[in-house]
Amino acid sequence: MQFRQFVDDDLGCASYLIGDESSGEAVVVDPAYSIEQYLAEADKRHVRITRVLETHTHADHVSGHGRFALEHEIPVHLHPEASAEYPHEPLQDGQDLSLGDVKIRVLHTPGHRPEHCCFIVIDGSRGDEPWLVITGDSLLIGDAARPDLASEAAEGATGLYGSLQKLLELGDGVELYPGHVAGSLCGAGMSSKASSTIGFERRFNHALNVDKDEFVQERTNSSTPRPPNMDNIVEINRGPFLGAQEPLGTVDSPDGGSVLDVRRPREFVAGHVHGAFNVPLTSSSFATKAAFVLTADEPVAIYAESADDAEAAAQGLRSVGLFNLRGYLPHADASEKIDPIDIDELERLAANGPVEILDVREKSERDEGYIEGTRHMPYRIVRAFLEDLPDDRPIVTICSSGSRASIAASVIASAGREVHPVLGGGIPEWAERGGNMVQFRRCGS
Numbered sequence: 001m002q003f004r005q006f007v008d009d010d011l012g013c014a015s016y017l018i019g020d021e022s023s024g025e026a027v028v029v030d031p032a033y034s035i036e037q038y039l040a041e042a043d044k045r046h047v048r049i050t051r052v053l054e055t056h057t058h059a060d061h062v063s064g065h066g067r068f069a070l071e072h073e074i075p076v077h078l079h080p081e082a083s084a085e086y087p088h089e090p091l092q093d094g095q096d097l098s099l100g101d102v103k104i105r106v107l108h109t110p111g112h113r114p115e116h117c118c119f120i121v122i123d124g125s126r127g128d129e130p131w132l133v134i135t136g137d138s139l140l141i142g143d144a145a146r147p148d149l150a151s152e153a154a155e156g157a158t159g160l161y162g163s164l165q166k167l168l169e170l171g172d173g174v175e176l177y178p179g180h181v182a183g184s185l186c187g188a189g190m191s192s193k194a195s196s197t198i199g200f201e202r203r204f205n206h207a208l209n210v211d212k213d214e215f216v217q218e219r220t221n222s223s224t225p226r227p228p229n230m231d232n233i234v235e236i237n238r239g240p241f242l243g244a245q246e247p248l249g250t251v252d253s254p255d256g257g258s259v260l261d262v263r264r265p266r267e268f269v270a271g272h273v274h275g276a277f278n279v280p281l282t283s284s285s286f287a288t289k290a291a292f293v294l295t296a297d298e299p300v301a302i303y304a305e306s307a308d309d310a311e312a313a314a315q316g317l318r319s320v321g322l323f324n325l326r327g328y329l330p331h332a333d334a335s336e337k338i339d340p341i342d343i344d345e346l347e348r349l350a351a352n353g354p355v356e357i358l359d360v361r362e363k364s365e366r367d368e369g370y371i372e373g374t375r376h377m378p379y380r381i382v383r384a385f386l387e388d389l390p391d392d393r394p395i396v397t398i399c400s401s402g403s404r405a406s407i408a409a410s411v412i413a414s415a416g417r418e419v420h421p422v423l424g425g426g427i428p429e430w431a432e433r434g435g436n437m438v439q440f441r442r443c444g445s
Contacts (some may be wrong), residue, residue, distance in 0.1 A: 001126075003016070004045075005177060007194055010286055010288075013032065014099075014180065017041050023099055025047060025048060027104065028068070029052075030053075030063070033061070049064065050074065051097070052065045053104070055111060055116060057237045058233065058237050059150075060320070061235045061287075062233060062318065065241070067244055068244045071244065077090075078091060082113075084441060085284050086240055093108035103121075106120075113150040113151075114150065116136060116138060119133065119134040132177060133170060135177065137177070139201060140156075141193050141195070141205075142193075142206075147219050147220075164357060170198045175196075176200075177195050214311070225283065227291075233321040245318060247311070247436060248302070250327050252329075255298075259273045259303050260277055260301070261278045261304075262279060262302060262304045262310070263278070264425060265340075265403060265423050266340070269340050269406070269421065272337075272410075276290045276414070277407070277410045289407060293407060294317075300325050338413055338421065341420045346430070350373070354393040355395070355396055356396070359381065360379040371438075379407045382408045386415050389398040395409075402421065402426060406421045
């Protein structure tokens, strides 16, 4: 058997190539929109990709199944509950797909979405027992998937619980390969590990060690943000096949569209195009963060250090369904500046006031402790709530390291407000220096 896992560290998504040396055939499971990596791997292993298998209709990234179908005439297999609008071969629970000695068994596991399937892989050259299982967005490493993206949360959680019990019928030695790792919004407590075993998860995964009622209650009380641009991505993945895009060209001016500046925060604040949004290409989860800031249909010009960085940014943006890219903006008036501050200056501002200090981290982070008197507004919603911010005093944005503070500050500055991001240590440095912190306490704790 040939097997290769591909992990997109930016999105926290995993995809797979499974092949058989004897037959020379291979399948790709849950392909990313950039399919070149799978074609190169298949060529290196001397196998031919003959099928694309989707565990479900993805809500957080654009699938590459359309490119495989349009560019290489490779059929796509998906469970009929997906109601896909593109030509596909329907998957059925218990169905076996043969690649020669390698057999892939379909296990219908609804919950995350009604059509969700896992794929049990059996290498006939080693025996009849399952070797590994690709669990998609059902059982994750250290967690289970969220059930609220395609149906009412309690209904999805109930279905997911039943699906997990099916997976627990597999032997402890079966290797487990998920569709997501840490960094994805499709689960909350995921490990950074890329694989596990059924036995390890049976013992240590909390989601597998609670009864049905507790599982459903926990799943329906999650505060994890929904993937940005989710509805648009689902429609792209469910709709007609989407082919490759033209390489990113250049543009001379923003021409009424938005500008996305993908340079590092300190470079951005030192000089940028008027009204530009800053989402650093070097930050974790670049594409997800950008999709929280930009809308699906707004035209975007990319301002970057180089054409290569602009092309890398475009690839990330397209992976989350942002296709209205006007091009790379190599020359523009980047004279607009923002004055960042450090923790010493923040202490002086807070003492002398008036100032609005905006904590732009997520709720789970703020619950661990926050600066007294600060206002909570995650960076991803700042653009939608600009009118709620004061215009009679400066605004300071702060997070844990400076990246999200810069994103939020760029959005606020684009509206003509005075804003100062804290770049560098952020809230952890404030706490280490003995700054006044409030510890969040839950009822009964």
